[in-house]
Amino acid sequence: MFCVECGKRLDDDAKFCSSCGKPQKQAGDANAEQENQQTEESKTGESQTEENVSFTLPDTVDNSIKVYDAAISSNGKYIVFIPDNGSASSLKNIINIIDTQSKEVVYSVNSNCTDILAVSSSGNLIVTKRYADIFLRDAEKNEYIHEMYCLTRSCFAFCPNSQRLAYILSNGDYDLEVIKIQDRSKLITINGKENAFLDAHSIAYSHDGCYLVVSNGIILDARNGNTICKMEVPIESMQSEAHIVISHDGKRVITFINEVVSIWDIQKGSIWLQIGIGKKTRPGHFEDCAICLSPDDRTLVAGYSNGIIRYFNAETGELLKQFPGDKSAIKWLSFTPDGKTLISFAGTPNQTIKFWVADN
Secondary structure (H helix, E strand, C coil), X not given: CECCCCCCECCCCXXXXXXXXXXXXXXXXXXXXXXXXXXXXXXXCCCCCCCCCCCCCCCCCCCEEEEEEEEECCCCCEEEEEECCCCCCCCEEEEEEXXXXXCCEEEXXXXXXXXXXXXXXXXXXXXXXECCEEEEEECCCCEEEEEXXXXXXXXXXXXXCCCEEEEEXXXXXXXXXXXXXXXXXXXXXXXXXXXXXXXCCCEEECCCCCEEEECCCEEEECCCCCEEEECCCCHHHHHCCCCEEECCCCCEEEEEECCEEEEEECCXXXXXXXXXXXXXXXXXXXXXXXXXXXCCCCEEEEECCCCEEEEEECCCCCXXXXXXXXXXXXXXXXXXXXXXXXXXXXXXXXXXXXXXECCC
């Protein structure tokens, strides 16, 4: 169980929190309280909710949940989010991590933060931001293990085995650095000025951890940081947030470039297929487009700033179907590992995570 005050993980029979000293409710007390609450609700018709109570995901996948911010692991297995408790404060107290297939909350921690930046494939490591302070946190141990500082833009990517963290901070030279999670030692540092990382808005590991792809078009060897190839990505396409998707077989990279989604051959660094799904809104500005691939790499899904979601054949570019996903811009998309559920996250003003039956 977790402390109701500070979120620290405790033994199931703990009466007090070893961190903050808060008295804990035992199972019997909780059951009695629930029975009393149900009795009271039957009289009043109203349910009382306690502030900072851990969030429980709806049982059905076609429901949506209201959040303040959220991120999903690269394997689609875990979502980390800040529940929207209606507070006007930019600092939010509770962070929940859920398993997307079992729909269970696996970790719930107390942490004042303003943004969720990343979550590892193992689900227990998260990167959060509080104004200009960035924290790497172990959710299982409920403790901060590394701290960084970045006033403006930053991007992060966990290695698939959750043993490394790659990032670019908009401080100084925009260097790309890779640290070892265990001791936070720096394993790789790549000069940001020489590689134009100033124009990079996102980075991603391949699913096997061999490649590290930067949204300005550079593909790196994840073991040593050496450049494998450079995709000729137009610099003007980086005026808005760039999205990167790497195929599960590690052979292709998908990027949003000048009104189209381009599918690149990693080894050749050349375009293999282009799909026109973006829309230029005005000169020099581009509609944000969230994209993801199905686990079998056969279907490409795109989400638009108007909330529309479209399915494409990833081999031919054929439009398969489309539907209104939300009334707000789609910020990210992902399939669950079994491919049965599509998950979407829409930005302001709705700020919702939705679970869709993939076949529907």
